[in-house]
Amino acid sequence: VLTVTAKDLMNPANYRHGVPHELLSRLRDEGAVHWTDPVLMRDEDRPVGFWSVMRHAEVQRANRDWETFSAADGPVIPPPPPERRVTTIVSSDPPAHTRLRRLINAGFTPRMIAKLDDLIVRRVDRILDDAAQAATCDLIRDIVYPLPMHVISDIVGIPESDRQWVFEQTETLIRCSDPDSGVSRREVEAALFDYAMELTAHKRRHPTDDTWTLIAQATFTGEDGTSSQLEGWELEMFFMILALAGSETTQNALSQGVIALLGHPDQLEELRLRSEFLGTAVDEVIRWASPVLYFARTATRDVELGDQRIDAGDRVVLWYASANRDERAFDEPFRFDIRRHPNAHVAFGGGGPHFCLGANLARKEIATMLSALSRRFDVELTGEPEWAGAGPLSNVGVSIERLPARLVPIA
Numbered sequence: 001v002l003t004v005t006a007k008d009l010m011n012p013a014n015y016r017h018g019v020p021h022e023l024l025s026r027l028r029d030e031g032a033v034h035w036t037d038p039v040l041m042r043d044e045d046r047p048v049g050f051w052s053v054m055r056h057a058e059v060q061r062a063n064r065d066w067e068t069f070s071a072a073d074g075p076v077i078p079p080p081p082p083e084r085r086v087t088t089i090v091s092s093d094p095p096a097h098t099r100l101r102r103l104i105n106a107g108f109t110p111r112m113i114a115k116l117d118d119l120i121v122r123r124v125d126r127i128l129d130d131a132a133q134a135a136t137c138d139l140i141r142d143i144v145y146p147l148p149m150h151v152i153s154d155i156v157g158i159p160e161s162d163r164q165w166v167f168e169q170t171e172t173l174i175r176c177s178d179p180d181s182g183v184s185r186r187e188v189e190a191a192l193f194d195y196a197m198e199l200t201a202h203k204r205r206h207p208t209d210d211t212w213t214l215i216a217q218a219t220f221t222g223e224d225g226t227s228s229q230l231e232g233w234e235l236e237m238f239f240m241i242l243a244l245a246g247s248e249t250t251q252n253a254l255s256q257g258v259i260a261l262l263g264h265p266d267q268l269e270e271l272r273l274r275s276e277f278l279g280t281a282v283d284e285v286i287r288w289a290s291p292v293l294y295f296a297r298t299a300t301r302d303v304e305l306g307d308q309r310i311d312a313g314d315r316v317v318l319w320y321a322s323a324n325r326d327e328r329a330f331d332e333p334f335r336f337d338i339r340r341h342p343n344a345h346v347a348f349g350g351g352g353p354h355f356c357l358g359a360n361l362a363r364k365e366i367a368t369m370l371s372a373l374s375r376r377f378d379v380e381l382t383g384e385p386e387w388a389g390a391g392p393l394s395n396v397g398v399s400i401e402r403l404p405a406r407l408v409p410i411a
C-alpha cells in the first residue's frame, strides 16, 4: 500500500531537516512519474496540479527534449501569472534562450576565465586565514557563504562595498518563499531591481571588462532586423538569476560536502593525501547534496513518459534530488564515495539547452575550498546543522544555515 503521495512532496514541513530522501525513494520505487492534484502553493498563485518525474532516465529524457518540455513558464512549480511573465535565460526556449545564453557566455571573457583560477585560490586563502583567527566559527557564515558570493561578484562586477547587502537580499528572497517567514517577497524584489538598474546605468557610463558591462551594453538584432538592448524587467531578472544561481547552490554543495566528508574520516584522509581523487570527490559531493531540488517544465504536446500520459499544457517537475539517488542509475546510491566513477549525476540538470552554465565554475570553487580546508585544518563540528528554506516552493529547496565548528590547524 502506498502510504506517501506526491502531495507529501509539497508539504514544507517535510523539509525542515533537509531533503526528505525517504519520501523521494518511496515515490521513485512506486513509479517513474506521479500526478499531484491541484494544490494551492502560495496565496498569490492559482492552485496547480503537476507531474513529478522521479527517476534518472526519465528526468534526462524530459530535460533533453526541450521542444516537448518547455521552460517558458519558469523553473518553480506554480507558473507565473500572465502579468509577471518574462523571458529570462531560465524561462525561455530556443531561439530566444540561445540569444540570452550567448550573451552571458560572452560575459565570461577569456580574460575573466584566465583570472579565475588565481582569483578563487586567493579568495579561499583569505577566507580560511580570517576563520583561523577565531577560536570557533560558523562553517556556513564564515567559510562556505563568502566564497561563491565574492567569486560571482567579481565576475559580474558587483562592487565590494555592495556585496553584503546584495546577498542578504537574494538570501531573503529565497527564504521568503516560505509562508512562515513573514517577509514580503515584492519588497525585496523591488529593492534588488532598483539596485540592478542603478548598476546598469553605472556600467553604461563607466564600462569595464566585467559581465554586467557586457550585458548592459549588448545589442540584439531581432527577427525583424531591428536592434535593441536588454531593458527593464529582462535586465533585472538577469541580474537576479546570476546572483542567485551562482551562490546558494555552491554554498549548499560545500556545506553538505564538508559534513559528508567529516562523517567518512577515511575518505577525508584519502582526499588529504591523494589529490588525484579531488575531481571525482567534487562530483560526488555535488551528487550527494543535489543543491537544486527540481526544475519545472510545461508539456507542449501530449506525450508518454514513464508509462504515464501527459497532456499538452500540464506542468512537469524534474526531481534532480531523487534522480541522483536512483538505484537504476547508481550503484548503491546512498553510499557516499569520493572515488565514484562513472558518476552521471543530474545535479546540474539532465542535459539539454539549459544545462548549468556555471557547472565548471562551481566545480572549481568546491575543489579549491575542499582541498585547502582539508590540507590546512582538522574541522570539529561543535553543534548540529540548522536547516532553512522553503522546500518545494523554491528550486533550491533547503540549505544549511548554521553549523558551529572549530578549526584546528594541522601542524
Ligand code: HEM
Pocket: 063, 089, 090, 091, 101, 104, 152, 241, 242, 245, 246, 247, 249, 250, 253, 286, 290, 291, 292, 295, 320, 346, 347, 348, 349, 350, 351, 352, 353, 354, 355, 356, 357, 358, 359, 361, 362
Ligand atoms: C553546485 C552548484 C550548482 C548547481 C548544483 C547548479 C545547478 C543548476 C541546475 C539544475 C540548472 C538548471 C538546468 C536545467 O534546467 O536543465 C542550472 C542552471 C543555471 N546555472 Fe547553475 N548550478 C550551480 C552553480 C552555478 C554557478 C556557480 C553559476 C554561475 C554562473 C550558475 C549559473 C547558472 C545559470 C545562469 C543557469 C541557467 C542556464 C540556462 O537556463 O540556460 N550555476 N544550474
